[in-house]
Amino acid sequence: MNNFYINNKKETVLTFLFVIALIILSVLIAVFYQKIKATTESENKIMQSYNVHLAIIELVSNINEVEIKQRDFITEKDSLTAAHYNSTLIKLQNSYRNLELKLKDDFSQKKNISILNEYINKKFPPLAVPIEQYSIEKFKLNTEKNKNVLTVLLLHINMMKGMGIFKLATVQASHKYDKTLPPLFFLWTSFLTVLIISGAYWKIQTGYKNLKKTNNQLITNKIIYEYSEEIGQLSHFYTNVLSDKIYFSKNSYKMLGSSFEEFPSLSKFIDFVHPDDRHLVKEMQQKIIEGQNAFIYYFRIIRKDGQLRYIKVTAKTISDLFKETILMGIYVDITDELKKAKELEEKVFDLEISNKELSAFNYVASHDLQEPLRKVQLFVSRIRTEHYDLFPAGLKQSFSRIEAATKRMERLINDLLVFSRSNKLDKEFIKTDLNDILKNTIQDFDELLKEKKTDIIGGILPTVDAIPFQMQQLFNNIISNSLKYAKENIPLVISISTKIVSGDEIPKLRNRTLKYYQISFTDNGIGFDQQYAESIFTIFSRLHDESKYTGTGIGLAICKKIVDNHKGTISAEGLTNNGAVFHVFLPV
Incomplete structure (x- = not known):
């Protein structure tokens, strides 16, 4: 039963x-x-x-x-x-x-x-x-x-x-x-x-107390259920399949903008259903007759005030104590959800257009912008080779500035391409050993590490589900940032550590119920003021003079984008002239 x-x-x-x-x-x-x-x-x-x-x-x-x-x-x-x-x-x-x-x-x-x-x-x-x-x-x-x-x-x-x-x-x-x-x-x-009478009296008294307790609980549950239905914009109903009578919860009449007298029966309720959808209700009745015991239907209703509402019905048939078939179910007003879904669909459509425009920009940046830049660099290279020695001192200085500007322009275009490509998630997530990623990074920066007399202290790093190429970019950008802002004449020390933390310990996280790897990169460089701990991850953000520290202000923004792609987060701690720590959180 x-x-x-x-x-x-x-x-x-x-x-x-x-x-x-x-x-x-x-x-x-x-x-x-x-x-x-x-x-x-x-x-x-x-x-x-x-x-x-x-x-x-x-x-x-x-x-x-x-x-x-x-x-x-x-x-x-x-x-x-x-x-x-x-x-x-x-x-x-x-x-x-x-x-x-x-x-x-x-x-x-x-x-x-x-x-x-x-x-x-x-x-x-x-x-x-x-x-x-x-x-x-x-x-x-x-x-x-x-x-x-x-x-x-x-x-x-x-x-x-x-x-x-x-x-x-x-x-x-x-x-x-x-x-x-x-x-x-x-x-x-x-x-x-x-x-016998005493036992019967005791049983009656016990039953009466239990009945009162149950009745109070039922009243409380009814009130809670009515409020829940009102808040959740849903209601319930049940009917004997063999009869035309149907019971609706209190919120049903509010949702339909009517009173009880207007649809005490199934046939009268059908009058509220949109004429083009009434066949769905009849189809549901037919399925009950055929023995199907669970189904979901969507149809429209017309309220008494003329409003058109969209309804989702989830119903099931059961047998009562007398072996009669009872149809019970809930129906939800999904009009607002459909409206939001339509708005979301329009936003997705706009986003797809924006992505297409971004792809077009990538093409322009990689071809149309780089092509004239390469010609400029070619002519600059020829001039340096053939005519640079003939230039007076003032002209040589101006020519060097032109060379520096073209190189900066090249870096900026390349960084923009990397940043735009980091938005794409069409690459496959696979098991990625971060120890291998770190080895590749050390090889990529081998000469610069020797120049800065850098000592990288790394513990055992985990294996995560990731896009290997993006993980490589993440490690390269963080290590590159430490190398760029190292103190002069002081050997650079970069320490990398790992531990598992709970999601509720991490602020600004998407899913706080999971466990996360906390990978911390600590250096002894020039550091930064803690008030800029969030703004440094914004694109084109720079805290130092370009003449002293080269860069485009995109590197850490790329790091944030990559970590976001992997459903994690990144944060930074710094103290001026006392180093910085970058914490990367990735799902276990």
């Missing part, structure tokens, strides 16, 4: 944990409900067992009472005792029906209750006829005959009572367990619920 969208892995985990927590709570609630239900049922069973037990006790009491009334009737044989017998017998039958009702759902006692009914009817028959017509002897005989029924009846009742007591004990044990378990279960359920 593209980094533009939030990774939903944590959200999925939290959702999963929340669902698990809900399931656990639901199961706990269901189990708790079942336990409460079981407790309630066991309480009902206990109450039922107690009621059955009481009904049996009542039945036994009524049986005893009926048995007493039965004896009284046999003894007294009158209507009153018969009435008492019948009334107690009714009570007995009622207590039996009460017991039968209470045991209707107890299948284990169903048979027993039927047998009990038979014993009661056999032992205690009702007096269905008037007492005067009833045979006392027959009743007495029947009573004696069923004498043992009472014992069996009571035993049967005791058996039923025992079964009830056993069932009661069983239900009480179960109830005791069920009654103890729900509070513990409720306690643990409550604890777990509180734990």
Whole structure:
């Protein structure tokens, strides 16, 4: 998934944990409900067992009472005792029906209750006829005959009572367990619920704090991004490829001089595009359909105020969380850049014309100017050979000045040619060993070095990427400068040293992030005033009288031009009558 969208892995985990927590709570609630239900049922069973037990006790009491009334009737044989017998017998039958009702759902006692009914009817028959017509002897005989029924009846009742007591004990044990378990279960359920809720609350609070922090950061980033877009004259946009809706950043409307309502959709934005460039937008849409995911386009737009602006669009397609294709990108107003590029193109064109004129000047200087100069020098040479001895003293002096002027003119033309050619970078940069360059320079100035009794102290010089011919000119001009301005009657000492320095230590440098070789040429000549440390590199600049120190004032200007060509710099330090130091900086 593209980094533009939030990774939903944590959200999925939290959702999963929340669902698990809900399931656990639901199961706990269901189990708790079942336990409460079981407790309630066991309480009902206990109450039922107690009621059955009481009904049996009542039945036994009524049986005893009926048995007493039965004896009284046999003894007294009158209507009153018969009435008492019948009334107690009714009570007995009622207590039996009460017991039968209470045991209707107890299948284990169903048979027993039927047998009990038979014993009661056999032992205690009702007096269905008037007492005067009833045979006392027959009743007495029947009573004696069923004498043992009472014992069996009571035993049967005791058996039923025992079964009830056993069932009661069983239900009480179960109830005791069920009654103890729900509070513990409720306690643990409550604890777990509180734990889950506390965890959820902590997670929500943490998420809320993180959300606030993220939201504040997003607001800050939005403000920074809006200012950045405004400063950088750019804006961004994104749109769902399947829909016509498009979102533009705030700066977009400023750049187009319009409001949001004027192009909330891609089709309305196209209305701002120059009619001749609208096919480019459609072409971009087609490339998206074909699956191309990155492209750059240039087209023109017409602002609301009628201004024509040039736009560069860099766009890319990505997939969101729902696997839908989103087109996002930035567009930059490059109108000012194009204007500057056009101005630069015109300047380059003018520079090319200037270079052509300079090449023409080189041709003129090397041919048209040198040709008449050579003729002048030829005639001067003939005059010296054939007529110089015949000249009076004053004329000889004037003739010598003419010779000196022609020689100076020759040097000036040659130096100008060298200076103009140093601007050309059509020569190849190759690995150049500066130790070899220094050896060549010493050979070139061998006679003059001996004449000045010069001692050159040179360390090991580096190998650099350079134009060898220009490096030779650089070394020759610097050494020549030291020879020219050497002190009279004092041996000249030139010391050459090298070290590597950081670009940020060097003032007036193009690229201060690189490392540079610092090659220092130190001499013990006449030096110069430090206030002229920069002006000595200007063309035709001279600090001394020409009659005493010959030169055209171009040599150090050539040095600066060569070092500039090699993306370096040159500087000088001097002290009057105490020598000079020239520092050459070349990229490592």
